[in-house]
């Protein structure tokens with residue numbers, strides 16, 4: 425499985441991770457509190473999707489606003505996607521693979537994360553070319569929207585249906601822990 429895990433955090437240094445030790449502890453406390461209230465772990469991920477959709481819409485509407493503005497939007501998207509992808513790849517997709525038994529679906533989701541990463545790299549490289557950058561942002565929006573809809577409408581519901589209350593709470597804690605490593 426390890427060789428299939430694809431994250432958006434390739435360049436994360438140990439120093440960076442160490443500097444984030446305190447926020448994860450705080451985040452885990454919040455996660456415990458939320459799961460104690462029965463918060464649906466899949467709702468966290470769906471809320472991320474909505475944030476990414478809004479950011480990508482902003483990116484597509486950034487014509488004439490300059491490279492500094494575009495750089496900031498891209499940085500926000502990459503940061504959010506890094507945490508989101510790590511949570512899905514380390515917690516959710518293995519469950520889809522092992523518990524749901526949907527090996528092909530899990531492989532496809534991992535693969536699409538790789539394609540998303542390719543688009544992010546291209547967006548960095550084309551920062552100075554507004555037309556190419558906007559085209560790439562539109563392509564990423566289409567890919568990410570289709571990927572997120574597949575998760576929200578098919579993969580998450582069928583996994584949720586197999587998890588009891590304790591497993592849902594445990595999954596929520598694991599998602600928070602993985603995301604806290606990146607935020």
Ligand SMILES: [Fe+2]
Pocket residue numbers: 509512533537571575
């Ligand atoms: Fe995903």
Ligand SMILES: [Fe+2]
Pocket residue numbers: 469473508512572575
């Ligand atoms: Fe997702």
